[in-house]
Structures are given as C-alpha cells and as structure tokens.
Amino acid sequence: MSAVAPTATSTTRMAGSGRLVDRAISLYLPLLVVLVFLLAPFYWMTITSLKPDSELYNGAISPLVVYAPTLDHFAYLWTKTDFIVWAWNTMFVSLASTAISLFFGVPAGYALARLRFRGADTLSLGIFSTYLIPTTLLFIPMVQVMKTLDLLDTVVGLVVVYPTFLLPFTTWLMSGYFKTIPGELEECARIDGASRIVAMLRIAFPLAAPGIVSAGIFCFTLSWNEFIYALTLITASTERTIPVGVLVQLTRADFYFWGPLMAGALCGSVPVALIYSFFVDQYAAGLTAGAVKG
Amino acid sequence: MQSARADVDGPSRGGGAAVAVARPHTGGPLQALSAALDHEATLGYVLVAPVVLILLGLVAYPLLYAIQLSLMDKTIGGDGKFVGLQTIVGLWDSNLYRQTLRNTLVFTAGATILKLVMGLGVALLINEQFPGRKLVRAAILLPWIVPTVLSGMAWQWMFTPNFSVVNWILVHLGIVKVGLPWLTDPNLALFCVMLVNAWRAVPFFGITLLAGLQTIPAELYEASSIDGAGRWHRFQYVTFPLITPILTITLVLSIIWTFSDFQVVYSLTKGGPLNSTHVLATLSYQVGLQTGKISEGVAISLTMLPLLLVLVVFQLRQLRRSGGA
Numbered sequence: 319m320s321a322v323a324p325t326a327t328s329t330t331r332m333a334g335s336g337r338l339v340d341r342a343i344s345l346y347l348p349l350l351v352v353l354v355f356l357l358a359p360f361y362w363m364t365i366t367s368l369k370p371d372s373e374l375y376n377g378a379i380s381p382l383v384v385y386a387p388t389l390d391h392f393a394y395l396w397t398k399t400d401f402i403v404w405a406w407n408t409m410f411v412s413l414a415s416t417a418i419s420l421f422f423g424v425p426a427g428y429a430l431a432r433l434r435f436r437g438a439d440t441l442s443l444g445i446f447s448t449y450l451i452p453t454t455l456l457f458i459p460m461v462q463v464m465k466t467l468d469l470l471d472t473v474v475g476l477v478v479v480y481p482t483f484l485l486p487f488t489t490w491l492m493s494g495y496f497k498t499i500p501g502e503l504e505e506c507a508r509i510d511g512a513s514r515i516v517a518m519l520r521i522a523f524p525l526a527a528p529g530i531v532s533a534g535i536f537c538f539t540l541s542w543n544e545f546i547y548a549l550t551l552i553t554a555s556t557e558r559t560i561p562v563g564v565l566v567q568l569t570r571a572d573f574y575f576w577g578p579l580m581a582g583a584l585c586g587s588v589p590v591a592l593i594y595s596f597f598v599d600q601y602a603a604g605l606t607a608g609a610v611k612g
Numbered sequence: 613m614q615s616a617r618a619d620v621d622g623p624s625r626g627g628g629a630a631v632a633v634a635r636p637h638t639g640g641p642l643q644a645l646s647a648a649l650d651h652e653a654t655l656g657y658v659l660v661a662p663v664v665l666i667l668l669g670l671v672a673y674p675l676l677y678a679i680q681l682s683l684m685d686k687t688i689g690g691d692g693k694f695v696g697l698q699t700i701v702g703l704w705d706s707n708l709y710r711q712t713l714r715n716t717l718v719f720t721a722g723a724t725i726l727k728l729v730m731g732l733g734v735a736l737l738i739n740e741q742f743p744g745r746k747l748v749r750a751a752i753l754l755p756w757i758v759p760t761v762l763s764g765m766a767w768q769w770m771f772t773p774n775f776s777v778v779n780w781i782l783v784h785l786g787i788v789k790v791g792l793p794w795l796t797d798p799n800l801a802l803f804c805v806m807l808v809n810a811w812r813a814v815p816f817f818g819i820t821l822l823a824g825l826q827t828i829p830a831e832l833y834e835a836s837s838i839d840g841a842g843r844w845h846r847f848q849y850v851t852f853p854l855i856t857p858i859l860t861i862t863l864v865l866s867i868i869w870t871f872s873d874f875q876v877v878y879s880l881t882k883g884g885p886l887n888s889t890h891v892l893a894t895l896s897y898q899v900g901l902q903t904g905k906i907s908e909g910v911a912i913s914l915t916m917l918p919l920l921l922v923l924v925v926f927q928l929r930q931l932r933r934s935g936g937a
Contacts, residue, residue: 341742349737349748352730356755356814359766362777366769374775381777422666425659435656441664443928448671450865450924452872454893455917458900458910459674459681482670485663513650543759545875546893550901561759565879576769583762594757598750601757605816606823 363587366580367391374576391577392585400555401582404563407473408586411559412541415480419488419537422481424530427492428518432501442493449486456482457550464551475551476559480544484537491536494607495529496522532604535597542590560586682911688904700911708887708895709912716891719806720871726810727866731817732859736851738818739825749819756815764879767808771795771880798888801881805889809876813866824858825851857930864927871923872916892916 366374368387373379395401429435430442460479461470469475503525504517512520523530548559555567564582568575594601649655682700686692703709738749755763770777771794779791795801832850841849874893877883883890883898890898892912900909 345737345740345742348733349742352734352737353748353751356752356811359763359770359811360754360758362770363763363766366766377775381775381780422662426663429656429659433652433656433659435653438656438660441660445663445667446931447924447928448667450868450920450927451671451675452868452893452916452920454872454874454896455913455920456671456674456678458896458906458913459677460670461901462677462681462906463670463674479670481666485666489663513646514652514655515646515649539757545759545761545878546897550897561761565761565765574769574772576772579765580769583759583765586762587758590757590759591754594753595750598746598753602749602753602819605753605756605819 360587363580363584366576367584369577371577391581394575395578395581395585399567399578399582400558400563401560401585403556404558404560405585405589407557408542408559408561409589411473411476411480412538414477415484415541416534416537418477419481419484420530420534423485423488423533424492424523424526425518426485426489427494428496428522428526430489430493431496432504432518432522433514442490445486446490449483449490453483453546457546460547461550469551471552471554471557473552473557473559476544476548479547479551480541483544484540487540488533488537491533491604491607492526492529495526495532499525528600528603531597532600532607535593535601536604538593539590539601678910678914681907682914684907686907688906692907695907699907700915703908703911703915708890711887712890712892712895712912713915715802715887715889716871718802719809719873719877719889719891720867722803722806723809723813723870724863724867726806727813727817728863730810730814732821734814734818735821735825736847738822749822752818753815755812760812760875761879763812764808764876767804767811768795768880771804795881796885798886801885801889805877805880808880809870809873812876813870816866817862820858820862821855824855828854857933861927861930864923864930868920868923868927871919 365382365384368384368389368391370386370388370390373385379385426445430438430445464470464475464479467475467478469478499522504521507517507521508514543561544559545561548562549566552558552562555563558566560582564579564586568579568582649658681692683694683696684692685695685699734752738745738752742748769775773791773793773796776791776794778794779788782788783791793800794804828851832854833846836846836850872893873891874897877889877891877894878897881889883894892915896909896913898909899905899912903909
C-alpha cells in the first residue's frame, strides 16, 4: 500500500498540471474573452463619467485610463438637468407597477394553478399569449387610448400601462410556481375549517415567497428599463424616466454630451444592478422559469 | 369547523359558519360574500378577472384599435376616413418600407445566430466547475439587467467616429491601419446593431441554456466517455439533443423580441445612416408619431403580425409539448 501511494500521487500531479494547461485554454481564456466583451461597455461608461472633457476629446492619450478623475459630469447631471426628478419618477413608476402586478398577478396565478373552473386553460393560454405580443406593436394605439383617458404626459399613465406587460409574465410565472408546491397543506387547513381565501393567503402565499420575490424583481427591472412607452406617452421633462430623460435631454441633434451622458447611464444602471446583486439566484430562477416553464 | 370559522370572521357572531350560510341576512352581505367566495369556481373567476380585464382593455383593445387605424388614413391633425387595405398595400410601393423590411429580417437572422452561438458558448463555460463561478455567473447577467438604451449609448460612444475606443484598440494592436467607420458605413452599422442586440441577449441564452445543461445526468457523459466519445461527439450526441427543447423555446422567444426590437436601434443609430439600420419598430415610430402619419405608422408595425402569429402559435405548441403549459 505504502509503495503504491507515491506513484499514484505523482501521476496525479502530472495529470494535474497537464489538465491545468488544458483548462486554461478550454475554460479560463474563453471565459476572460467573454467577460471582457460583456462588461467592456460598463467599464467604458464608468471611466468616461470620471474623465474631464480635456481627456475625453484628446486623441493623443490612452483612452483606457483616467489621468485626472473628476466628478464634474455628475455635478452637471445632478444640478443642471432634471436627473433627480427622473430618478424619482423611475423609482415611483417601477415600485407602483410592480406592486399592482403582484397584487393582481399572484392571486391570478394561484387560481390558474390550483382552482378548477370552466375556461381556466383557455384563460391561461390567452394570458400567456399577451406576454408574446411586443409593445412595439401597441405603442401608437396606446398613445390614442391614453389621450382619451387623459393620462398622457404623466407618470401615472405609465403606472397604468406597465402592468400590461408585467401581468402576463407574473401570472404565468406564479402559476408555474404554485404547481410545484404540493396542495396538501392547503387541504389540511381547509379541513381545519379555513376558507379557500385564508388557505391561499396564510398557507400558499408564504410557501410561494421565493417565487413572488422572483416575479417582483423581474417586474421592477422591466419597469425600470422600459423605454418605448416612456418615450411616446411622456413629453414633459419633469415626468420622464431615466432612460428617456438621459437620452433626450443630453443629446442635441448631432452633439452629444458624452461625460454627463455616461454619468447618467451609470447612475441609471447602478440601482437595478444593485438590487439584482442581492437577488441573483431568484432572478436567474425567474429567467429560466419564465422562458422554460413559460 | 365552527371554531376556526369564528376565528376567521371575528367573534361578533356566535352562530358559526353553518348557520350564517343558511341564513345570510344574519351575517350581512359580507358573510354572503365570503360564502360565495369559498366556492371553487367563483373564487377562480374573481381572482383571474382583474388580470383578464386589464389585458382586454389595454392589450386586446389597442391591438384591435391598431387594426382599425391601419385601415384608415388618419394623421395627427385629422380624423381620417376608412380606406380599406390602401394604407397597408401602399407600403409595398415605398422603397423605404421594403428596405426596412429587409433590414429587419437580416437584423433578426444575424443577431439571432450571434446570440445563439455566443450564448451556447457561455452556457457551456459556466457549466464547468471553477473558483468564482457564482460571481462570474452574476456578472455575465449584467447586460440583460441594465437599461438597454443606456448601455446602447455606451456602445454608441465606443463606436463614435472620432473617438472610438474600439478603433483605438484595433489600431494600437496593429489589426487595422485606420479606424473603421462603424456607425457611418451602412453595412457596418447594421452589423453593429446586430452585435449590440446579441450582446444584450447573450446572458439570457447563457442562463436558460445553462439550466438545460444542468438537467443532463452526469451518467450520460460518463457512459459516452467510456464508449470513447471525444468532447465534440459528447456535445453532438448527448448535450445538443437533450437541450434541444429548451433551446427551441429560448430561440423562438428571442426571435420574437429581436424582430420587434426598438431600443437597440433607436439608441445606437436611430435608423441611420441612409436608413440602413431602420427596423419595422423604429420606422413605425418615425412615420407614425414623429411625422404624424398615424395610420401609416400603425400599418408598418402591424406587418410584424403575420410572422409573430406563426411564432406565437409555434411557441404555445412547443410549451404544451414540453409539459410547461
């Protein structure tokens, strides 16, 4: 036994170093390329927002580093534009739309997964179909509809419209999630005399908490990132959201204020990235379930 | 039964549930309501109704309204009258529309191939075990999380004619002599919008395909290794067939989103140069809302509908077959 052991170790070590080279070529190198490609725009966004104009528009020096970092672009963004208002609007619209979508979508998902009623399958299919209808097909008639409802040019209008693309997803995701939870616990509660609603609220919803968090994160990021409705339903600067505000107010025909623009892009990205970083697993789970389970 | 009921409904009535149901007037309308809601089908309809009503009012109605508008000649100032198929048929006489349709198809095909290849690569990479895997997986999702128009602006700045960092790197690595006209040359610009659209969706493909890869039992790989299968053969005969269902669903979903994309093109080129990157959604916006030819703009976006319907039907069938629906 003791005579065999060293031989085995040395073979392992040899195989180990060969494997390391192999892995460097087949794994670490491609991984590095992928990371650089996927993250380069964020690096570029960040260093641009910190560079003084004299560095931004100087072709003679390396653009990849910052020589004299400055917060001027952030100061400009926060004091000379309506960015603070846009940030507030975006936060309000995202939270309100998410709340509405969860409030209606989670019980609907529960009903479609658990309760038997005539037409449930058809409704389920219909709701999922609307998830596949792109907003670019609807934005022009939506402008007319919102005009009739007198909801143009106000963030409230966006809170009314956003659930149209959040609800199908939330309902579908939650319906899939409830199907994975065994129904016995609710049945026990019912035998003990709880009504259906109480069984749903007290038993099923707490068990579905991870799914609800997934759906919530999804709704929040989708609302935060929404662009075409925010662009077409709003014209007043003080009612805009970050993506539209940054794009519209910091570009003038052919002239772009790259410093403040990238500062704005960074400030508009950090909140969602931050929230996402706390819920990576739930987000990935929702992404997968959303595509796969539907 | 009775005691639990009393807990739920409050201590005000000693009668309990059975009595209250038999004589609704003693429990008041609230009691009758809660009894009605305990009926399975009723509760089902009540819970689903808000979602259905919102979607009928703000998705189905606008869609029907869009179809109506496309059969008229409405402009922003005027009321417009019914003209039948004239507006839609008239699109085919427009060079700009035909070019846009072609752009959209090329854009969709090109971007889809790019994100499929890159996404599959990413999925295979993060399916391996290595230190820091969780962090890498989290970082990889960033392009999908961050507002598209904001990262689109960063890409535009990276490609901008005079100060393109992409060109700076290519020139300093000695790959090209002078910088390329990324966003000012029609063909290169179309390539750029495809690349950025794919860049954004690589995480989506990567993460969903990763989920597919993780359902493949390790024994299958071991068995094929014992049979002497190399890396490529393992991919060809084990991995690929087993992730095909999830791959198809991801792919169709992505084609729908790419075909109807607005944000990448709008933030990167706004359809230029020379309309070479206009897609149906951006042209629809330009004609319908910026120029004010509402009916024509709606008609342009509605020409997406036939292909979308085919994809939606295909997707629903696919989901049903895979047991998800």
